[in-house]
Amino acid sequence: MQYDIRMSVTYRYPVAATAGRHLLRIMPSSIPGEQRLDSCRLLVEPDPVEWHQSVDFFGNRTDEVALDSPHTESRFEMSCRVERMVEGQKIDISPRPEDLPREIAAQATLASEAPHHFLGNSPRITLHPAMTTYGQKAARGAESVLEMFHRLGRAINADFTFDPTATEVDTPAIDAFERREGVCQDFTHVMISCLRGMGIPAGYVSGFLRTVPPEGQPRLEGADAMHAWVRAWCGERIGWVEYDPTNALDVANDHVVIARGRDYSDVAPVKGVMRIAGGQQTTQSVDVIPLGES
Numbered sequence: 665m666q667y668d669i670r671m672s673v674t675y676r677y678p679v680a681a682t683a684g685r686h687l688l689r690i691m692p693s694s695i696p697g698e699q700r701l702d703s704c705r706l707l708v709e710p711d712p713v714e715w716h717q718s719v720d721f722f723g724n725r726t727d728e729v730a731l732d733s734p735h736t737e738s739r740f741e742m743s744c745r746v747e748r749m750v751e752g753q754k755i756d757i758s759p760r761p762e763d764l765p766r767e768i769a770a771q772a773t774l775a776s777e778a779p780h781h782f783l784g785n786s787p788r789i790t791l792h793p794a795m796t797t798y799g800q801k802a803a804r805g806a807e808s809v810l811e812m813f814h815r816l817g818r819a820i821n822a823d824f825t826f827d828p829t830a831t832e833v834d835t836p837a838i839d840a841f842e843r844r845e846g847v848c849q850d851f852t853h854v855m856i857s858c859l860r861g862m863g864i865p866a867g868y869v870s871g872f873l874r875t876v877p878p879e880g881q882p883r884l885e886g887a888d889a890m891h892a893w894v895r896a897w898c899g900e901r902i903g904w905v906e907y908d909p910t911n912a913l914d915v916a917n918d919h920v921v922i923a924r925g926r927d928y929s930d931v932a933p934v935k936g937v938m939r940i941a942g943g944q945q946t947t948q949s950v951d952v953i954p955l956g957e958s
Contacts, residue, residue, distance in 0.1 A: 665748045665918075665955075666702070666746070666954070667745070667746050667747075667872075667952050668745055668955060669872055669951065669952050669953075670743045671690060671872070671890070671951075672739065672740070672742075672948070672949050673690070673739070673741075673933065674737060674738070674946070675737065675738045675739075675945070675946055676944065676945045676946075676947075677735075677736050677943075677945075678943070679940065680734040680940075681731075681734070681938045682732075682733075682734050682939045683730075684730070684937065684938035684940075685728070685729070685730045685937055685938075686729050686730075686740075686934055686935065686936035687726055687727075687934070688728070688729065688740060688934055689725070689726055689922060689923045690727075690740060690933045691704055691727065691744065692704070692725075692746050692871075692922055693725045698748070698750055699749060700747045703745045704742070704743070704745075706740070706742050708727075708729050708741075709738065712730055713730050713731065714728070715729050723776055724925070724930075745955070748917040749917075750915070750916045751916070753914045754902055756808050756810045757899075757901045757902050758809040758899040758901070758902045759899040759901075760809075761806065761812060761862075764864065767900045768863075768865065781867075782860070782865035782866055783860055786930075787926070787927060787929040787930075788836075788837070788926075788929045789837060789853060789856055789926065790837070791857060791861045792837075792861070793861075795838065795841055795854060796857075796858065796862060798841070798858055799858030800862060802816045802818075802819035802858070803816050808898075809864060809898045809899055810899075812864065813859070813898060813905060813907060817855060818912055820851055820854060820855055821911070821912035823844055824854075824909075825844060825845040826845075826910060827845045828847055830847075830850075831846040831850050833849070837854050837856075840853065840854055847910075848893070849892050851910045852868055852894050855894045855907075859894070864897070864898070865896065866895065866896045867895045867924060868892060868894070868895075868925055868926065868928055868931055869906060870892050870933065871891055871892075871893075871919055871921045872891060872919070872920040872950060872952045873919060873920075873952060874918040874952050874954065890922070890933055890950065892928070893907060893910070893915055895907075895924065920952065
């Protein structure tokens with residue numbers, strides 16, 4: 665499936681910012697066997713005085729830009745064409761839950777895809793007994809790691825309410841868990857914490873959802889902004905598997921990957937520092953249009 669994708673993030677300041685340096689993760693990359701980036705364009709306003717493109721530890725494209733002129737608005741606009749090539753749900757050849765620790769220990773690598781990076785606490789994930797217990801109850805009776813993964817994802821989708829007003833971007837996972845509401849970022853952080861608490865390596869994926877669903881299907885939550893979902897390492901034979909708890913979906917060709925990491929802190933679309941007095945207002949728009957429908 666090919667998509668034309670457009671995204672715009674705009675920041676407005678009541679008092680002019682005199683300088684800024686930003687790290688962007690808003691451009692998809694080509695991922696062997698999953699997606700191919702056919703074309704791309706990134707616009708930054710005002711014009712940066714410095715622009716450095718690189719790849720981070722987890723393989724995500726990053727753009728670092730510096731602004732040094734007074735401005736009351738900054739805008740980051742991305743457009744690209746991406747082809748997704750992901751098959752549907754994987755055949756369950758994952759190990760029994762009690763065998764997963766042995767398979768993790770056998771991974772003699774610390775490369776970016778190694779499961780060891782995705783266990784325990786990370787900057788935005790703190791393991792909590794209540795979330796671990798919730799995960800254990802949701803996955804009770806599962807005979808494989810992949811089945812545990814899916815049971816937990818379905819439970820979160822059933823038990824939590826999608827509410828864009830319930831949380832902020834910096835809301836801790838335990839707060840969203842206790843409220844049983846939030847947005848895709850919250851659902852994803854909660855699921856990651858539950859999985860890690862049960863000893864299953866889990867990480868965070870940022871990306872996009874198909875904006876307009878196929879005829880006769882409901883619109884997916886999170887389709888009008890950047891989206892988030894979970895990946896888990898389900899054993900040496902099956903590897904990494906991705907699931908969208910916000911929509912109770914196995915990730916396939918309706919999802920386009922932007923970045924992967926341990927939690928939101930590794931994949932935040934815009935991070936940086938500015939010289940400014942006062943706050944800011946942020947607006948974001950996203951369109952993910954199947955080729956031929958644009």
